[in-house]
Amino acid sequence: MRPSSSPSEPLGLFDGVLAAGPIRAATGDAAWLRAMLDVEAALARAGGTPPEVAEEIRAAANRLDIAALGSAAAESGNPVVPLVRALRAAVSPAASQHVHRGATSQDILDSAAMLIAREALGLILADMAVASAAAAHLAEAHRDTPVAARTLLQQALPTTFGLVAAGWLTALDSAADRLAAVRATGLAVQLGGAAGTLAAFDSPSIVDRFAAELGLPAPALPWHTDRTRIADLAGALGTACGVIGKVAGDVVLYAQTEVGELAEGQPGGSSSMPHKRNPVAAISARAGAARAPGLVATLLGSMGHEHQRAAGAWHAEWAPFTALLRATGSAAQWLARCLPYLRADTARMRANLDLTGGALLAERVSAALAPKVGASEAHDLVREAVASGRPLAEALAGHLDPDQLASLLDPASYVGAAPALTDRALKRHGEQA
Structure with a gap:
């Protein structure tokens, strides 16, 4: 009908x-x-x-x-x-x-x-x-x-x-x-x-x-x-x-x-x-x-x-x-x-990732600093750096090696299991089709 x-x-x-x-x-x-x-x-x-x-x-x-x-x-x-x-x-x-x-x-x-x-x-x-x-x-x-x-x-x-x-x-x-x-x-x-x-x-x-x-x-x-x-x-x-x-x-x-x-x-x-x-x-x-x-x-x-x-x-x-x-x-x-x-x-997605000068990688940077200065001090340092409004690469330049800091601040390398989770969803969808 x-x-x-x-x-x-x-x-x-x-x-x-x-x-x-x-x-x-x-x-x-x-x-x-x-x-x-x-x-x-x-x-x-x-x-x-x-x-x-x-x-x-x-x-x-x-x-x-x-x-x-x-x-x-x-x-x-x-x-x-x-x-x-x-x-x-x-x-x-x-x-x-x-x-x-x-x-x-x-x-x-x-x-x-x-x-x-x-x-x-x-x-x-x-x-x-x-x-x-x-x-x-x-x-x-x-x-x-x-x-x-x-x-x-x-x-x-x-x-x-x-x-x-x-x-x-x-x-x-x-x-x-x-x-x-x-x-x-x-x-x-x-x-x-x-x-x-x-x-x-x-x-x-x-x-x-x-x-x-x-x-x-x-x-x-x-x-x-x-x-x-x-x-x-x-x-x-x-x-x-x-x-x-x-x-x-x-x-x-x-x-x-x-x-x-x-x-x-x-x-x-x-x-x-x-x-x-x-x-x-x-x-x-x-x-x-x-x-x-x-x-x-x-x-x-x-x-x-x-x-x-x-x-x-x-x-x-x-x-x-x-x-x-x-x-x-x-x-x-x-x-x-x-x-x-x-x-x-x-391109806009990447530009928006860079909008905060690395602030959305603060969790990662804080974890990298913790072995050097202690977890609490690392948290405070990163929080103050973010609050300063300066890019983290600049605000924390004296605390981490520049190459290491650049790597830490690459958003593409801190997406966790996102690609693997995407593969799982696509596999399940394909099995149902």
């Missing part, structure tokens, strides 16, 4: 940024209607309806008015009731008697939600794979490129840009693994009938046939009021957004004018400042990701469904469920547009 945008769903003012890529169509009203009709047709086939009758049910989408269904949903509290009424009127009399037989509204909407999620997750995973591949390329290309590591937004020690990109890579891969697991086993069909007992069906085997028709797992029990599947999906989407937001946030910080170590391949402009080259893709990825926590919280907060049918909590899921899939899909799409075209300015 790969629905496309329809004339009834014009591009919203903010959709170009916050619903970027194919995720918009995959989670739009037309997609929901198609998914619900696919569920109704699958239910008919599972119940032994002739294939041509089931196909007539599935093909009724073009004869149904989404706006009218939405308006009529207010009468019953959900859109399935008017959908069933309109569907029975839209198909032949022979087909109408097979519409919605034995099911309840939540069976249709929850199963449709699983189809929507499966499609959306496929799109999200594809974009995350693009971003991961780009991060792997950056990690490999810059395995030995020194750059300042920053803690609390201040220069700390040298690291490599390869290790930075490797950190992005492993986080993206881990988030994608979780999403893939949910997509593979967590998106089960819903079928229980009016109270979850399957009383209107001849045998519980209807669930297995129904699941097979939709290509989704069959649950052990109807899960009308057990919302762990929704919670697991929400958690995985929220985690993915957290990772995307971190990676995109790093790009934004590295692209600052005063830092200038990274630049997007297709930066955006400003309405008032001709000189601006804004990292629009990273900014937009962060915007999508930032929406996730509140949406996740709403879905988790709605888990307390009363008895065998929730009085409001189920209804509260619909909009944030769709919005969370859309926000994650948009964020992943933007990151996939960002990382493959990212440009690293290695």
